[in-house]
Amino acid sequence: MHLHCLCYTSPVWLSTEIDGIRIISGRTLDFFQRLPDEVFNVFDLLSSTPGAKLYSAYMDYKYENQMSEMLLNQLKSSRSTNGLEEAVKECISAASNEHDPSIQKILLKAALFGRAFLCVNLNNPKNSIRPTVSLINDLCTNVIRDLRLINNLQHINISMPITYKQFELIGSRILIDRLLRRNLHEFATSVTKLLRMPPEEGENRILVQWAVQELVDDEARLIAKQDELEKKLYNVQLKGLSLVDTLEILLINFEKDADTLRKDFNVNDKRYWWIKIQAYAKKNAWTQLLEFGKKPTSPIGYEPFVDVCIRSQKLDEARRFADRSIYSSKLDDERLPFIFAKVQMVDEAINSAIKLKSIEALNFIEAKCHLSEVNLTKIRQSRDKIQDYDDNPLKNVFKIFNRGNRADE
Structure with missing residues (x-):
């Protein structure tokens, strides 16, 4: 009898499993089990089981040995009507009980080799009797899929070694739960796709937990950063506040420090500009807001500057930003009539609305501005002309013609 001795330099823990025992030390994880009968029956040199014969037939075929055909004939002509079918099942079962991927591959190839002859009678091609192969096909597909998953679970980035029997016992749902507890959300999503789990049990559930985990992680990072800033900046209370506050x-x-925090949390330009102008407005820091508004381009245009000034009843400040919007941001081109109307620059609002041929802008001006009879008449006449133009069937022809001219330019 051959004895194998294991030596450990640190304490070990023993964990029983349904098919073996785990030995866990400070640096290693070993798994011991009794050699499964399915594997023994296939690889035993004296074995005469259908699985052993099919495995030998495949190896002979691989090395171009004529014994392969003889072994296949024995399986087909055996007294058991399902000799070859049993052989395929035994090879598949042996592969599922094997831990070495290279041996799994050989056993599965042997099973697929036998499956190819399930519908062929080597002795009498005209025989109409055909064994049922649909169940074998499903079994092959499922085992290959599950073994691919189990082998990936053993990868160092996942480090969750389980056997085929353990996977059958816990099922896909518990496996997903274990992956989520390790924050392996992306891998868990790929597992649900591989196993074709229903969205409510798989991908949707993962996305919800992933989002919750991201929020928790971000909140933890924010609290740590707030604690750091409170130690650095005296008389500033930040804990408990949101990122925006x-x-x-x-x-x-x-x-x-605000710029550093913004980079740490990947706050984009548009959101940061919104936060900045609202902060200046809340603190009545109009000088700082004006200086900030002098930057060449604004990713959100200048209408938000106008809005915060109007909410604080600073109409003169709002008009300054309305003037800047004429030449500083292309984002404001279609909003110019609305911006001018908000700050009661009536003539500029009407002229820009007419230039844009915007009935919506004219209606907004009429509703928001204090208009004289002259301006009111001008708006109504312009609106009628624009409506007549929209009702003109030749309008689309002119549009196409204009587009063609622009393309040529």
Whole structure:
């Protein structure tokens, strides 16, 4: 009898499984089990089981040995009507009980080799009797899929070694739960796709937990950052505030720290500009807002500047940004009539609305501005002309012609 001795330099833990025992040390994880009968019956040199014969037939075929045909004939002509079918099942079962991927591959190839002859009678091609292969096909597909998953679980990035029997026992749902507890959301999603799990049990559930975990992680990072800033900046209370509120406080007197926090949390330009102008407006920092508004381009246009000024009843400040919107941001091109109307620049609003041929803008001006009879008449006449133009069937022809001219330019 051959004895194998294992030596460990640190304490070990033993964990029983349905098909073996795990030995866990500080550095290694070993798994011991009794050699499964399915594997023994296929590889035993003296074995005469259908699985052993099919495995030998495949190996002979692989090395171009004529014994392969003789072994296949024995399987087909055996007294058992399902000799070859049993052989295929035994090879598949042996592969599922094997832990080495290279041996799994050989056994599965042997099974697929036998499956190819299930519908062929080697002794009498005209025989109409055909064994049922649909169940074998499904079995092959499922085992190959599951073994691919189990082998991937053993990868160092996942480190969740389980056997085929253990996977059958826990099922796909518990496996997904274990992956989620390790924050392996992306891998868990690929598992649900491989196993074709229903969305409500698989992908949807993962996405919800993934989102929750991301929020928790971001909140933890924010609390740590707030604690760091409170130690650095005296008389500033930040804990318990949201990211937006924290940025608004820092933007008034600690703008460099606000910029650093913004980069740490990947706040994009548009959102940061919104936060910044709202922070200045809340603190009545109109000088800082004006200086900030002098930057060459705004990713959100200048209408938000106008809106925060109007909400604070700073009409003169709002008009400054309305003037800047004429030449500083292309984002405001179609919003110019609305911007001018908000700050009661009536003539500019009407002229820009007529230029854009916008009935919506004219209606907005009429509703929001204090108009004289002259301006009111001008709006109504312009609106009628635009409506007549829209009702003209030749309008689309002119549009196509204009597009063609622009393309040529």
